Amino acid sequence: MEYVKNSTKLLLIVLDGLGGLPVKDGKTELEIAKTPNLDRLAKISALGMHIPVDWGITPGSGPGHLGIFGYDPLKHQIGRGILEALGLGLEVKDTDIAIRGNYATAQVQDGKLIIKDRRAGRISTEENIRITQKLSRAVDKIGDVKVLLSPGMEHRLAVVLRFPYTLPEGSDQIPDTDPQREGLPPIIPYGKNQNSEMVAKVVREFLSVAEEVLKDEPKANYLLLRGFSQKPKMESFSERFGLKACAIATYPMYKGLASLVGMEVLKFEGNTIKDQIKALKDAWKDYDYFFFHVKKTDSYGEDGNWKGKVEVIEEFDSLLPEFLELNPHVLVITGDHSTPSVLKGHSWHPVPVLLYSPYVLGGISDRFTERECLRGELGIFPAVKIINLMLAHSLRLAKYGA
Amino acid sequence: MEYVKNSTKLLLIVLDGLGGLPVKDGKTELEIAKTPNLDRLAKISALGMHIPVDWGITPGSGPGHLGIFGYDPLKHQIGRGILEALGLGLEVKDTDIAIRGNYATAQVQDGKLIIKDRRAGRISTEENIRITQKLSRAVDKIGDVKVLLSPGMEHRLAVVLRFPYTLPEGSDQIPDTDPQREGLPPIIPYGKNQNSEMVAKVVREFLSVAEEVLKDEPKANYLLLRGFSQKPKMESFSERFGLKACAIATYPMYKGLASLVGMEVLKFEGNTIKDQIKALKDAWKDYDYFFFHVKKTDSYGEDGNWKGKVEVIEEFDSLLPEFLELNPHVLVITGDHSTPSVLKGHSWHPVPVLLYSPYVLGGISDRFTERECLRGELGIFPAVKIINLMLAHSLRLAKYGA
Structure with a gap:
């Protein structure tokens, strides 16, 4: 495909987990919501449904967003460590190995260290923050490799090892240290090739320092590491599509996914949709493509709270005129996947898409x-x-072709 | 794709050759049929159309079923000999070469054996049965290779050569012996590689015994062999999808196709849909996935008898409550291809699909x-x-992905 440069503005609004299933009187959240502005827009737009990954496949947030960004999620796979790090607000660079960590309880038995509890009794998130801060203070570097930690929920954390040079391919080929079953010793990390063995050496040193730092913790006295991964090699959005792109999102995961494809992640005050719209307006003249992410549709869907999901849709609808005032040449409103409240989670169902542009048939659908x-x-x-x-x-x- | 085990029951009902074209007053067989139970189910199900192989491609029974079983029919090709053997009720194993045979009339002309009639004057099926039985009695083994024969319609038969060991790949690379035109000598079978030459040697011996046995037959005094084929290597249904599957079918071809992908073929008394339902009920607790095959929709379509096809659809409709009483978690009703009565044969048209599950939108379609x-x-x-x-x-x- 060959791209033509022009001064058009493209706006992609992702209402996370948008699609739903009937929740009351046979109606879905979108059908129940009162959306006069979306209704009006739907009548003059092109509508359809997208399949995020493949028929029947339920996507995580990573594949869901890669798809709507134009990167085939079956070809571009993002490692679990990368997603964990992005989700917990750590940046990931070409110099980095990102890892999913979790605190565990280990003990010596018959002279051998074994894992007694792979989740350290699911310590509280507050405990986790305290312990992770302690660990961070004690080990910020292994040689010339920077160690970045970010606590997650309960026993989970993200670890990023930042090397002073771009890592060659295959550097993340290190098996999980988690033995997967309690009563077994942790697996000593090793590299499956020369490049990853260089990394594994650093990991082993980091683990031995961590063991020392954590040794007096009653529960979280050990650290297990999984999902070693490098930043995936992906053509940037501007190379691939000739678009200067930015992202307006409030959650770390989505900022991180946008940055993976080379979008600029805008910084702004606040975290409401209104705050995001202000940031969008401020940046309007500076970019070609805007990725605008609304999280709460998914959150309420995951909670099984269809009324909450309906309210977010209605809130978004009330703000729709503000987007339209910007006069985007192309506006797409969709989700990254469906999150039906009745399933309390992501699903495989096709996702509603609205494409607003002067160059559509329109006059087909009455609502979105x-x-x-x-x-x-x-x-x-x-x-x-x-x-496309x-x-x-x-x-x-x-x-x-000619 | 990664599978999760649970105790759900999946039921696939194939009404063979289901799809049709208008036959009267612009209505298709499905539209003419009175189907109150299907109508009710359609209102609360997800409906669509499947394309068996590709746009415009008319599938045989093999590709048609492989597709709906989840095996890409363009990647998994089943040899003609295998289909013939399965269709005529012979089992096919990893040790076997399956062949389509047909009786022919040969005669010596200018000191050379030539084929005078490639179909032995289309002898009657009864004649065929008599001759095949005679041949079976005369040649049940070639060395340690078992010979299995099964008569088909008119001049056709299936031949299975069962070796005492699993055959290496490529063992079926033997050209047809049929010269394709009358007046030419039959082609002496030979192997295109070492493995198939081992087989070809047995085939030549078998043919020479057959020539001797048949020599006094007035018409069917010769045997032509085509479509030498081995059992295709396919991951079994349980490996591929994590499902313990069984097949409830009355015709040998469909039992054979199910067994090729590793489904267990249930044995039961009788051959009506009611008999099949009894077998389904008896097996309900023992499997995860049930393939239920109804043949007559296709048979009447092939005969151009649209009234007959309508009646089978109505008969199935009247029995639908019995399937629903089993409370399948997912029920799919579809065909393996269309067989419009106006075409008196399989066709390329998309095939109606109904998927019943709690996790659908529903409320869109009024009938199936x-x-x-x-x-x-x-x-x-x-x-x-x-x-999927x-x-x-x-x-x-x-x-x-996460």
């Missing part, structure tokens, strides 16, 4: 709901094609 | 017909994705 999107002019199509549609409707794609 | 399925929430999709949808709706697929 799952059932109305099914009747829409975009049909059911793979998420990874959304970027956005580029096409902004007249940024050159003709293919 | 081609036109109503086209409006459905599943859209038009490849047959090979049906298994069944696994997803039974909550047996793990999330992809």
Whole structure:
């Protein structure tokens, strides 16, 4: 594909976990919500449903977003350590190994160290913060490798080892240290190749310091490491699509995913949708493509709280005129996956898509709901094609062939 | 894809050759049929159309079923000999070479044996049975290789050569002996590689015994062999999808196809849909996945008898409550391909699919017909994705990525 440069503005709004299933009187959250602004927009837009990864496949946040960014999630796999680090607010660079850590309880038995509790009795998040801070203070470097830690929920944490040089490919080929079953000794990390053995050496040193620092903790006296991973090699958004892109998100995971594909992550005050809109307006003249992420649709879906999800949709609807005032040339509103409240989690169901542009048929659907999107002019199509549609409707794609 | 084990029950009902075209007043067989039970189910199910192999491609029974079983029919090709053997009720193992045979009339002309009639004047099926039995009695073994024969319609038969060991790959690389035109000598079978030459040697011996046995037959005095094939290497259904599967079918071909992918083929008395339902009920607690095959929709379609096809659909509809009483977690009703009565044969048209599960939108379609399925929430999709949808709706697929 060949790109044409122009001055159009492309706005992608992701209402996380948007799609749903019937929750009351056979209606979904989108059908129950009162959305006069979205209704009006739906009548003049192109609607459809996207399939995030494949039929029947429930995506995590990583694959879900990669798809709508235009990166095939089956080709671009993001390591678990990277996702954990991004989710807990750590930056990840080409020099880094990112790891999912968790505190565990170890004890010596018959002269051998074994893992007694792989989750350290699920210590409280507060305990975790205290212990992680203690560990951070004690070990900020192993030789010239920086150690970055960020506590998660309960016993979980993210670890980033930042080397002073870009790591060669394969440097993350290190097996998990978690023996997967209690009563077994932890696995000593080793490299499956020469590059990763260089990293494993640092990991072993880090673990031995950590063991010393944690030794007097009653429960969290040991650290298990899983999902060693490097930043995936991906063409940046601007190289790939010729778009200067930015991200306006409030949660670390989504900022992190945007930064992985080379979007600039905007800093702004506050964390409401209104605060995000202010940041969007401030940045409007400086970028071509804007990724605007709304988290709470997913959060309420995960909680099984359909009323909460309906309220977020209605809140978003009330703010829709502010987006339209910016006059985006192409506006797409969709989700990264469905999170039906009845399933209390992500699902495999196709996700509603609305594409607003002067160059659509329109006049087909009356509202922006799952059932109305099914009747829409975009049909059911793979998420990874959304970027093509956005580029096409902004007249940024050159003709293919003569 | 990673699978989760649970105790859900998945039921796939294949109404063979289900899809149709208008036969009267612009209505298809499904539209003409009175189907109150299917209508009721359609209203609360997810509907769509599957494409068995590819747009415009008319599948045989083999590719049609492989697709809905979740095996890409373009990747997994089943040899003609295997299909013939399965269709005529012969089992096929890793030790076997399966062959399509047909009786022919040969005669010596200018001192050379030539084929005078490639179909032995299309002898009657009764004649075929008599001759095949004679041949069976005369040659049950070639050395330590067992010879299994099964007569088909008119001049056709299936031959299985069962070796005392698993055959290495490529053992079926033997060209057809049929010269394709009358007046030419038969082709002497030879192996295109070392492994298949071992087999070809046995084939030559078998043919020379057969020539001797048949020599006094007025028409069927010769045997032509085509479609030499080995059992295709396929991951079994349980390895591939984590499902303990069984098949409830009455025709040898469909039992054979199910057994190729490792489904257990249930034995039961009788051959009506009611008999099959009894077998289904008896086996309900013992399996995860049930393949239930109804043949007659296809048979009447092939005969161009649309009234007969309508009646089978109505008979199935009247029995639908018995399936629903079992409370399957996921029920799919579809066909392996379309067999429109107006075409008197298989066709390339997309095939109606109904998926019943609590986790669907529903409320979109009023009946289970081609036109109503086209409006459905599943859209038009490849047959090979049906298994993904069944696994997803039974909550047996793990999330992809974090």
